[in-house]
Amino acid sequence: xxxxxxxxxxxxxxxxxxxxxxxxxxxxxxxxxxxxxxxxxxxxxxxxxxxxxxxxxx
Amino acid sequence: xxxxxxxxxxxxxxxxxxxxxxxxxxxxxxxxxxxxxxxxxxxxxxxxxxxxxxxxxxxxxxxxxxxxxxxxxxxxxxxxxxxxxxxxxxxxxxxxxxxxxxxxxxxxxxxxxxxxxxxxxxxxxxxxxxxxxxxxxxxxxxxxxxxxxxxxxxxxxxxxxxxxxxxxxxxxxxxxxxxxxxxxxxxxxxxxxxxxxxxxxxxxxxxxxxxxxxxxxxxxxxxxxxxxxxxxxxxxxxxxxxxxxxxxxxxxxxxxxxxxxxxxxxxxxxxxxxxxxxxxxxxxxxxxxxxxxxxxxxxxxxxxxxxxxxxxxxxxxxxxxxxxxxxxxxxxxxxxxxxxxxxxxxxxxxxxxxxxxxxxxxxxxxxxxxxxxxxxxxxxxxxxxxxxxxxxxxxxx
Numbered sequence: 357x358x359x360x361x362x363x364x365x366x367x368x369x370x371x372x373x374x375x376x377x378x379x380x381x382x383x384x385x386x387x388x389x390x391x392x393x394x395x396x397x398x399x400x401x402x403x404x405x406x407x408x409x410x411x412x413x414x
Numbered sequence: 415x416x417x418x419x420x421x422x423x424x425x426x427x428x429x430x431x432x433x434x435x436x437x438x439x440x441x442x443x444x445x446x447x448x449x450x451x452x453x454x455x456x457x458x459x460x461x462x463x464x465x466x467x468x469x470x471x472x473x474x475x476x477x478x479x480x481x482x483x484x485x486x487x488x489x490x491x492x493x494x495x496x497x498x499x500x501x502x503x504x505x506x507x508x509x510x511x512x513x514x515x516x517x518x519x520x521x522x523x524x525x526x527x528x529x530x531x532x533x534x535x536x537x538x539x540x541x542x543x544x545x546x547x548x549x550x551x552x553x554x555x556x557x558x559x560x561x562x563x564x565x566x567x568x569x570x571x572x573x574x575x576x577x578x579x580x581x582x583x584x585x586x587x588x589x590x591x592x593x594x595x596x597x598x599x600x601x602x603x604x605x606x607x608x609x610x611x612x613x614x615x616x617x618x619x620x621x622x623x624x625x626x627x628x629x630x631x632x633x634x635x636x637x638x639x640x641x642x643x644x645x646x647x648x649x650x651x652x653x654x655x656x657x658x659x660x661x662x663x664x665x666x667x668x669x670x671x672x673x674x675x676x677x678x679x680x681x682x683x684x685x686x687x688x689x690x691x692x693x694x695x696x697x698x699x700x701x702x703x704x705x706x707x708x709x710x711x712x713x714x715x716x717x718x719x720x721x722x723x724x725x726x727x728x729x730x731x732x733x734x735x736x737x738x739x740x741x742x743x744x745x746x747x748x749x750x751x752x753x754x755x756x757x758x759x760x761x762x763x764x765x766x767x768x769x770x771x772x773x774x775x776x777x778x779x780x781x782x783x784x785x786x787x788x789x790x791x792x793x794x795x796x797x798x799x800x801x802x803x804x805x806x807x808x809x810x811x
Contacts, residue, residue: 402593
């Protein structure tokens with residue numbers, strides 16, 4: 357799953373723009389992940405602040 | 415929002431505002447929705463813009479100008495500084511804006527022209543009819559309503575989700591997003607009339623550090639790097655903190671500004687049946703500077719004009735709206751986007767040593783007009799030793 361560190365997220369939308377499947381949605385200061393996330397990690401790479409992390413399913 | 419408009423604009427940035435204003439001035443019934451709670455905030459911008467570019471759209475207003483810029487300074491990786499003076503600086507000199515006020519003023523102009531404006535109203539899906547976009551479902555305060563429109567303008571910025579919902583791929587490749595962090599700093603020693611750009615793989619790989627004045631001792635200090643260079647420990651925030659520690663250790667941070675800038679090619683197609691895509695959503699920010707304000711306003715105005723024409727002729731098909739796509743692509747802006755994309759692709763391959771040579775060479779040139787094209791053309795002429803390096807560019811120019 358995609359872990360969003362809400363204390364770090366700057367809700368800028370950079371991750372939304374690079375998501376290959378359009379799984380991220382930003383509403384004001386709240387970023388959410390929808391069902392289509394493939395855990396590819398592109399969003400975590402692009403994040404200016406390091407707020408996203410792909411965690412193992414467990 | 416009313417249930418029906420001629421033109422529905424999704425997004426209240428400078429592009430959306432220009433589309434709405436232009437269409438409203440032509441007598442169209444226009445609605446504009448902005449998902450955030452306020453126009454202009456939070457700022458996602460370094461706020462620099464060319465002077466003549468703004469004047470193409472309106473009279474400059476001191477209320478939204480934070481600083482007037484007379485010169486630009488390029489700092490090579492070795493620390494060598496070259497100043498581009500007004501006589502040669504051309505469109506690269508201008509204003510550092512107060513985007514909070516600027517954006518609000520633009521939306522006010524659209525509203526004054528007759529457009530309905532609603533903030534905290536978010537498009538959640540297009541209304542699709544026979545494969546054509548016919549408006550959007552708008553969520554506001556917990557309720558979703560249908561807002562029908564003959565033409566819908568996707569002006570939703572870097573996120574660009576609306577066009578994606580309409581079936582147009584807008585995802586930016588990781589290597590072509592500039593991931594950025596900026597501090598609004600005060601109490602720092604700066605030249606209040608100069609924008610300063612620091613180049614180099616140590617300070618900002620495949621990007622640059624900028625210092626854009628906002629007053630005598632206040633500036634936007636930021637860094638953008640390529641997404642492909644961004645990892646834990648080397649994110650733009652890390653580069654910015656290192657830069658600030660070295661250059662402005664006593665400065666104080668009043669605001670964080672965070673964001674992504676697309677530096678890819680524009681979308682292959684910026685229209686569909688009943689849909690026009692503009693600004694950052696269409697990926698028309700400048701690939702070298704990342705500047706997108708003018709580009710959004712230019713495409714926004716053209717979208718408003720084209721939509722008005724199409725509606726007047728009773729044909730809002732992709733075929734009719736292609737006049738917009740062709741219009742911006744064949745404009746000066748469209749041509750410079752294509753050229754600057756190729757130049758950017760070359761620049762990002764340069765080592766610090768080559769960047770040093772470039773900046774030293776530029777400083778020895780007598781430029782009548784400072785532009786990316788001018789600099790590269792002059793480089794080829796003046797420094798034969800760079801010719802080999804620049805041969806990749808010669809076909810472009």
